[in-house]
Every structure is written in C-alpha cells, then in structure tokens.
Amino acid sequence: MVSLRAIVEDETTLLNALSLTIPEREELASITHPAQRIEWLACRLAVRRLVEAQGVPYAGLQKDEFGKPHLIDSPWHISLSHTTGWAAAVLHRSRPVGIDIEPIRDQFRRVVPRVLSDKEITHAASDLNRLAVYWCAKEALYKLYGKRQLTFRDHLHIEPFADHEDQLVGHVRLPDHEEQLMIRCFRTGPGLLAVAY
Structure with a gap:
C-alpha cells in the first residue's frame, strides 16, 4: 500500500496529529531547516495513516543501525520519501520495500x-x-x-x-x-x- 500526499499542513498541525516517541522527538530536534521538519513529519503521518487503515494502532518508528526506519512493535515493512511539498510512504506486510x-x-x-x-x-x-x-x-x-x-x-x-x-x-x-x-x-x-x- 502506498500513500502519496501533497503537504498542506504547517508544522504545528502535523505535530498535533502525531504522538512522537522520545527518539523521534530527538531526531526532529536535530533537523533545523523548517521545510525539512515539515516533510519529516508529513512522512510519519503518511505511514501512520497506512498502518491505521489496516486496523492496527500506530506506535511510531525506530531506526536500525543503518538508519532504515521500522515500525515499532510490528513485523511489517515500510519506507518513506519526501521532496519539496510532498511526502510518500509504502507499507508491505511481508517483504521489504523501498520508495x-x-x-x-x-x-x-x-x-x-x-x-x-x-x-x-x-x-x-x-x-x-x-x-x-x-x-x-x-x-x-x-x-x-x-x-x-x-x-x-x-x-x-x-x-x-x-x-x-x-x-x-x-x-x-x-x-x-x-x-x-x-x-x-x-x-x-x-x-x-x-x-x-
């Protein structure tokens, strides 16, 4: 399943739509460019919507030693991408994916x-x-x-x-x-x- 969305929200709106984990909050704090912060948040909202569309609660993302994001408490595979004004996410239940x-x-x-x-x-x-x-x-x-x-x-x-x-x-x-x-x-x-x- 793929989610592609134009980013229309501001940072505050995106933050209010997400419950970030402490590591996620620390990662966001390290991003200084305002547009990149919004894109980062929009990707997480996109993946959250994919997970919740499967009837499963979204617990956030964690990164492995290579920096690849993974769903917390889920064996499903995800990938994220963003560019100016756009965010994308993909979810697969059984195999690795990249977007x-x-x-x-x-x-x-x-x-x-x-x-x-x-x-x-x-x-x-x-x-x-x-x-x-x-x-x-x-x-x-x-x-x-x-x-x-x-x-x-x-x-x-x-x-x-x-x-x-x-x-x-x-x-x-x-x-x-x-x-x-x-x-x-x-x-x-x-x-x-x-x-x-």
Whole structure:
C-alpha cells in the first residue's frame, strides 16, 4: 500500500496529529531547516495513516543501525520519501520495500557518471526523463536493501526499459548477495514515484 500526499499542513498541525516517541522527538530536534521538519513529519503521518487503515494502532518508528526506519512493535515493512511539498510512504506486510519520490530536474545529468553503469548511461542517452527513472528506481532499491555498503553505479542495476513503461526490473549485486527485484515507477505528484519490492 502506498500513500502519496501533497503537504498542506504547517508544522504545528502535523505535530498535533502525531504522538512522537522520545527518539523521534530527538531526531526532529536535530533537523533545523523548517521545510525539512515539515516533510519529516508529513512522512510519519503518511505511514501512520497506512498502518491505521489496516486496523492496527500506530506506535511510531525506530531506526536500525543503518538508519532504515521500522515500525515499532510490528513485523511489517515500510519506507518513506519526501521532496519539496510532498511526502510518500509504502507499507508491505511481508517483504521489504523501498520508495522514492523525485521531481524531474537537470541535476540528474550531473550525477550520471557516479550513479549509472556504462550500460545504463548508453540506454539513458542523456534523456532527462530516462535519467530520472534510473535515479528514482535506484533510490527505491537502495532504501529497500537498507544497508550502507552500496554504490548506485556498482551495486544497483536497472534493466533497460521502454519509455512510459511503469514496471522495471532491478538488481542488487554484491560479492556475497544478489537479488532481482521489481520496481513500479509512476509519473505523479512532483515528477516520479518509484516503489521497489
């Protein structure tokens, strides 16, 4: 289940809608930029609504040693993403998931050499929309895997895709671990939304 929402609330409204744990309050206190605080809160409200829609009380989030968020007192899997004015969350009852939301922007062209493999660079052919799909899909894979020993160029790979195709095939390739995953990529909200599962 995915929740994508435009952020229309202010910080006070979002805070009043949530009961943050002490670690969550400490993390929020470390965020100094006002817009990032609102996005952080909006993500938690999005995931709370997903959990409560399943008829289960929401107890908050905790992060593991890699910084990946997990539901407190629940085996379900979640992932969060935000960008200016938007918050997204995904919930799956039985398998890891990753989500990313991105506006389509020229920055993707500047990061190509460190993000895409040679094969992906050739396929993207400097097309901004394809570059955005690669970036967003790889971010979702990174969040799904949830550990920090990954580089986008060397360990995360997306198979070539047709323009306007919304179902992609991705791979996490490490010396001691390899898996193939599906990624749904949609044009929505500020640009793109990718969900890896």
